[in-house]
Amino acid sequence: MTTPYGCITRLSPKDRSRNAARIAAVPLPTNECTGDEDGSWYALRTMQCQIDPNVKFTYRDDKGKVLGTALFATAQQMDLSTTSLQWSETDQIVLTQTTGQLPPLTISWTATCTPTCNPGTTTMWNNQPVTLGNRLEKTYKITDKPPTTPATKYDYLDMTYTLDIRAANSIPITPPITWDSELRCDANLSITNTSGCVVHWFTPTLFIYRAAYGSSADMIDWAQKNLSDHWGLKGKGQPLHRLQKKSQADSNRQAICGATKFTKDPTITDDSCDEFPFAGTYESGALNGVDHGRDCAQVTAVKKGSGTDLPTVWPTVAVIGTPSGNEKCVRGHIPGPLNSDLGGAYGNFVISARLADDDAFWLRVAS
Numbered sequence: 001m002t003t004p005y006g007c008i009t010r011l012s013p014k015d016r017s018r019n020a021a022r023i024a025a026v027p028l029p030t031n032e033c034t035g036d037e038d039g040s041w042y043a044l045r046t047m048q049c050q051i052d053p054n055v056k057f058t059y060r061d062d063k064g065k066v067l068g069t070a071l072f073a074t075a076q077q078m079d080l081s082t083t084s085l086q087w088s089e090t091d092q093i094v095l096t097q098t099t100g101q102l103p104p105l106t107i108s109w110t111a112t113c114t115p116t117c118n119p120g121t122t123t124m125w126n127n128q129p130v131t132l133g134n135r136l137e138k139t140y141k142i143t144d145k146p147p148t149t150p151a152t153k154y155d156y157l158d159m160t161y162t163l164d165i166r167a168a169n170s171i172p173i174t175p176p177i178t179w180d181s182e183l184r185c186d187a188n189l190s191i192t193n194t195s196g197c198v199v200h201w202f203t204p205t206l207f208i209y210r211a212a213y214g215s216s217a218d219m220i221d222w223a224q225k226n227l228s229d230h231w232g233l234k235g236k237g238q239p240l241h242r243l244q245k246k247s248q249a250d251s252n253r254q255a256i257c258g259a260t261k262f263t264k265d266p267t268i269t270d271d272s273c274d275e276f277p278f279a280g281t282y283e284s285g286a287l288n289g290v291d292h293g294r295d296c297a298q299v300t301a302v303k304k305g306s307g308t309d310l311p312t313v314w315p316t317v318a319v320i321g322t323p324s325g326n327e328k329c330v331r332g333h334i335p336g337p338l339n340s341d342l343g344g345a346y347g348n349f350v351i352s353a354r355l356a357d358d359d360a361f362w363l364r365v366a367s
Contacts (some may be wrong), residue, residue: 002062006167007174009073010039011054014337022302026133028053028363029075029092037073041181043202045353048181049077057165059102068100068332070109072130075164082196082354085185086143091124093163094234095181103168105130106257108176110138112160118145119205122331127166144185154356155185167267190244190356197354203239205362206232208342214311215301216338221331221365222317229298231277232363239360241282242350248287252279255286257329268301269314275329278346282358296331297323301338310335 004342031043032049039052053073060066075092093107109124124138144155164176166201184200210217226232243249255261257273264271273293277283285296298320305313314335355361 004067004167004170005060005173006165006170007058007060007172008163008165009056009127009174010052010177011056017054026075026094026096028096029094029135029137031075031077031090031092033075033077034346035067043199043341045198045202045204046080047078048183048199048202048296049075051075053096054098054167055163057105057167059100059167059170060305068096068098068102068333070102070105070165070199071097072165075122075159076181078159078183078198078199080183080197081139082191082198082352083194083198085145085187085195087197088141088184090137090139091161092135092137093125093130095130095132100278103170105168106161106166107136108164110162112162113142114158114160116145116155117157118143120191126294137171139351152189154189157183157185157197159183179347184354184356190354191351200356201364203264203360204349204355205364206257206346206349208345208363208365210365210367211311212326212347213333214335215314215317215340216274216334216342217365218316219274219330219332219334220344220363222295222299222319223271223276224365225364226325227323227330228285228326229328233362234362239362240277240304240356241288241358241360243280243282243284244357248281249284252286255291256296256329261293262285262308265300265333268335270301270312271333272336272339274332274334274339274342276332278343280346280350285327288328293329293331295327296329297327298331300333301335309324310338314338 036042037053041048041050049172055072057070073094073096080087106127106129108126111122116347121200122140136215154208162176162178183197185197187195208217224233232240256275262273299317301314302316302318304315
């Protein structure tokens with residue numbers, strides 16, 4: 001009596017397109033990655049997901065002849081919190097297509113989280129029978145347990161997933177398939193008095209709205225478009241990076257906007273010295289060779305009306321002098337409340353995105 005064999009693989013790109021029409025006969029699992037069913041991880045700062053419709057099981061006789069095949073789709077979504085060391089994950093799998101003659105099939109799927117996770121291993125399914133169109137789904141929680149309190153380092157956590165598919169009375173000739181994801185947690189390091197986790201490899205975007213920040217926003221927009229470094233402008237420049245050390249940020253601000261280095265314009269409401277890149281970033285002019293704000297490009301707020309709505313009254317800036325375009329910063333005469341409010345927006349963004357020291361972010365000025 002001969003014993004058949006089973007192997008588990010992933011479809012090649014060529015086979016994926018060939019099977020696409022037949023895969024659609026059984027609905028794929030859905031999550032936030034619906035529309036990007038290619039097996040890649042997609043992310044936001046507190047979510048990552050994937051849908052992979054390309055897991056193939058092949059059933060062969062002892063001479064290598066294919067007796068039948070089964071195609072599976074997997075889906076995963078991890079939901080994190082910037083204020084908690086616990087997160088949840090939902091994993092799904094569905095048998096979407098079969099060909100030929102197959103015996104009963106079972107799946108086993110585990111998730112291993114290291115090094116400081118509790119639990120370290122989660123078993124979603126162990127030798128679980130599956131049939132065509134039957135979707136399995138499990139949601140579970142994992143918690144980071146830092147080895148010291150308060151923590152003195154960031155926890156970079158590795159998730160490793162192992163999926164095996166077996167056919168009754170057959171011999172497996174390939175190992176289970178495995179894949180990985182990564183996240184980062186910290187306790188009281190990036191943000192004081194809080195603990196949380198993020199998808200650290202995702203670069204978030206800070207949106208600065210003209211309707212809220214008027215000329216302060218316009219100054220940034222002018223700098224991103226007209227100065228050669230295009231700080232934070234996706235597609236043209238490099239990301240900005242958070243500078244966490246307050247004493248260094250204060251020193252940066254003094255270099256550009258110190259009391260002896262900036263003279264207020266009495267024609268501007270509550271005139272203040274506004275600078276970009278922010279003092280609280282590694283791109284600050286003071287960290288890139290500028291020791292006086294006069295060496296930045298210079299702009300001033302332009303008054304367009306009257307009233308108490310400062311973004312409307314002071315919506316834009318005008319250039320002072322003739323900048324070369326190679327300046328390492330821009331400095332502006334901007335109404336104090338607009339300057340202060342925009343700085344607060346950056347501070348709130350640091351918290352909401354749980355930016356660590358030197359974490360990258362984009363900046364986009366919008367209406």
